[in-house]
Amino acid sequence: MTSPVQPDLPARPPFARGGLAWRIAEVLIGLSLFAPLTLAVAALSGSGHRWIDILAQFTAPALTATVLLTALVALARLWRATAFGLIVAVTLLVAVWPQWFPAQPPARPGAPELTLYSANVHYLNTDIDRMRRSIDQANPDIIVLVELSLQTADGIEALLGNYPHRVDATLPAQMRGPSRSIIASRFPLTQVPTFPDLLHDVAAVANTPLGRINIVGVHLTRPWPYEYQHGQVIQTENLADLRRTTTGPMIVAGDFNSVSSARIGRQVRDEVGLHPAPGILGTWPTALPPVFGMTIDQVYRSSDLTFTRRRLGRPNGSDHAPVVTTFTLAK
Numbered sequence: 001m002t003s004p005v006q007p008d009l010p011a012r013p014p015f016a017r018g019g020l021a022w023r024i025a026e027v028l029i030g031l032s033l034f035a036p037l038t039l040a041v042a043a044l045s046g047s048g049h050r051w052i053d054i055l056a057q058f059t060a061p062a063l064t065a066t067v068l069l070t071a072l073v074a075l076a077r078l079w080r081a082t083a084f085g086l087i088v089a090v091t092l093l094v095a096v097w098p099q100w101f102p103a104q105p106p107a108r109p110g111a112p113e114l115t116l117y118s119a120n121v122h123y124l125n126t127d128i129d130r131m132r133r134s135i136d137q138a139n140p141d142i143i144v145l146v147e148l149s150l151q152t153a154d155g156i157e158a159l160l161g162n163y164p165h166r167v168d169a170t171l172p173a174q175m176r177g178p179s180r181s182i183i184a185s186r187f188p189l190t191q192v193p194t195f196p197d198l199l200h201d202v203a204a205v206a207n208t209p210l211g212r213i214n215i216v217g218v219h220l221t222r223p224w225p226y227e228y229q230h231g232q233v234i235q236t237e238n239l240a241d242l243r244r245t246t247t248g249p250m251i252v253a254g255d256f257n258s259v260s261s262a263r264i265g266r267q268v269r270d271e272v273g274l275h276p277a278p279g280i281l282g283t284w285p286t287a288l289p290p291v292f293g294m295t296i297d298q299v300y301r302s303s304d305l306t307f308t309r310r311r312l313g314r315p316n317g318s319d320h321a322p323v324v325t326t327f328t329l330a331k
Contacts, residue, residue, distance in 0.1 A: 001306070003077070006268075012097045015203075015215050015231060021193075023190055029073055029081040029085075030080070030084050031068070031079060032069070033066065033069070033081075033084055033085055033088045035062075036062040036063070036065065036066045036088055036092060037091060037092075038055065038133075038274075039056070039058050039059050039062045039092070039095075040059060040062070040091040040092045040094070040095045040223075040320050041056050041091075042055035042056045043055070043059045043095035043096075043097050043167055043262065044091070044094065044195075045157060046188060046234075046266070046307055047263075048081055048263045048266075050223065050224075050229065050230070050263075051265040052161050053223060053258075053262050053264075054223055054224055054260070055294070056095075056262040056263070057223070057258065057259055057262055057294055058078045058259070058294065058309065058315040059092055059095045059096045059099075059259075059261070060096050060099065060100070060259070060279075060282060060293075060294060060295065061282065061288075061291070061292045061293065061294065062092055063089060063092040063093060063195060063306060064094055064291045064292055065292070066085060066089045066092060069085060070082055070085030070088075073085055075131050077131075085255060086107065091328055095261070096259045096261070098260070099148075099187060099222060099259050099260050099261035099265075099276075099279045100278060100279055100280045101278060101280075101296065102260065102275060102276050102277075102279075103275075104275075104277060104278075104306050104307055105303070105306045105330040105331060106177050106330070106331040107306050107308055107328045107330065107331060108328065108330060108331045109328040109331070110326065111210065111328045111329040112141065112209045112210060112278070113308060113324070113326050113327065113328045114141045114208055114209070114210060114213075114327055114328065115138065115139065115140040115141050115143070115325070115326050116140055116142050116143075116144065116251060116253060116299065116324070116325050116326075116327065117134075117135055117138045117140035117142070117143045117242045117252060117313060117322060117323075117324055118143070118144040118145075118217070118253035118257040118297065118299055118322065118323050118325070119134075119144075119145055119146075119148050119297070119316060119318065119320060119321075119322035119323065120147045120151075120219065120254065120297060120318060120320040121145050121146070121147060121148050121150070121312070121316055121317070121318045121320075122147055122149075122317070122318035122319055122320065123147045123149050123178075123179040124149065124294070125149060125316070125317040125318050126149050126151050126152055127316075128152055128158055128159050129157035129316040130315070130316055130317040131159055131316045131317060132158065132189070132318035134313050134314040134315065135159070135160075135312060135313075135316075137232075137313065137314040138291035138313045139321070140324065141181070141186050142184070142185045142186070142187070142208075142209070142251075143160065143163060143182070143183065143184040143185070144181075144182075144183055144202075144208060144215065144217040144253045145176070145180075145181065145182045145184075145217070146179075146181045146200050146217050146255055147179045147200065147219055147221040147255065147276060147318075148179055148180045148181070148182055149179060149180075150170070150178050150180060150268055151178060154235045156182075157197050158264070160182070160184045162186075163184035163185055163186060164186075165184065165185045165186070165188050165206075166182060166183065166184045166185070166189065166303065167182070167183050167189050167191040167202060167204045168180050168181060168182040168202060168248075169181045169182070169194070169201065169202040171200045172317065175325075179200070181200050181201060181202040181205050181219065181254075182202065182217070183202055183203075183206075183217055185204075185206050185215075185247075187206050187207050187208045187209075188206070188207045189204040189205065189206055189207075190204055190205045190207075191203070191204050191216070192204055192205060192246070194216070194242060195238040195239075195241065195242060198237050200217075200218065200254075201216065201217060201218045201219070201254075202216070202217045203216040203242065204213065205248075210249070210305075210328065210329055211247075211248070211249070212248050213248070213249050213251060213305075214246050214249065214250040214251070215251050215253075216233075216239070216242065216250065216251070216252040216253070217252075217253055217254045218239065218253075218254040218255075218256065219254050219255045220232045220235050220236070220250060220254075220255065220256050220257050220258070220264065221235065221257065222257050223257055223258065225297065232256075232257065232258065232263075232264050232326075233263075233264070233267065236264055236267045236268060236271065236272065237267075237271065239252065239268070239272050240271040240272045243272050243274070249301075249302050249304045249305050249329075250274065250301070250302040250305075250306075251261030251299065251300070251302075251305065251327065251329070252268075252272075252274055252297070252299070252300045253297070253298070253299040253300070253323070253325075254297070254318060255297050256268075256294055256296055256297070256298045258298075259279065259294060259295050259296060259298075260276035260295070260298055260300075265298070265313065268300055273302065273303065274300035274301060274302055275300060275301055275302075275303065276298055276299070276300050277298070277299040277300070277301070277307045277310040277323070277325050278307070278310050279298070279310075280295075280296035281293070281311075281312055281321075282294045282295050282321075283295050283297035283312065283319070283320050283321040283322075283323060284296050284319060284320045284321070285319050285320075286315060286319050286320065287319065290312060290321065294323070296324075297320050297321070297322075297323050300324045300325055301327060303330065304329065304330055305327050305328065305329060306327065306328060306330040306331075307326065307327050308326045308327065308328060309322065309324075309325065309326040310325045310326075311323075311324050312324070
């Protein structure tokens, strides 16, 4: 009696559910999620160590990347990797929340609103027309520009002709060449002396419909590569000294080279007594979509003011997006 012939079974696809390749894919995806998890832990640690602080700068773009990866993994029905991705995404969201949704006091009823345009316009950017179109689209009351090329000096009237009140400061050649900081306003300005260790700073008192407002433009050094270690910390300490010598409401805007939820943002809050505008949508680098950018271009306010809106302005030719904020008196 002959044995019955067993039919040939079809070969198992290499990525069949439960197969070895399937499990390897889940492991590899899980391992890849440890990188954004590390960024979240660095941000939530509150550590002031410079290397941990650098990791904390990337939480917002890491959240976007993690959400996209987790969605793709869910579509592939890799459920364990999907669950881990959701855990990492939630952890990143907790880390990013103070940067995206800082507390804002209610506005004082009937108080007028002022619009501020602030931007790092880049020391190699000489496109006056593009800068002007960006400013015109925002229609601000006050402008703060940092890292403005000295080659644009002949075009200042074309750029800021609608803002007759101006103060500026020139930064000598350092890491990135000479440039200027400018505050321009529709309202009268009185320049205020500042500290050279702020790297790139300019300050004035503006006589506005809200009363006298201290306006400060800053450009802190990079966290890495260093011009000098702890440079950002020292510059923020000088900003705190400037705050102690002034009275009344204050707005500080510019390129902080740090997100508001990291070390420098905490220092600005604790030592200077200022609070950030919401930082949803990154400002740098403009080569990437804003959801993958870092909000290192900040606007801070004193506790007697509140932000009512914040958005990114029209591109102006820089690798940093301009920030347009609206503020008024707090209730």
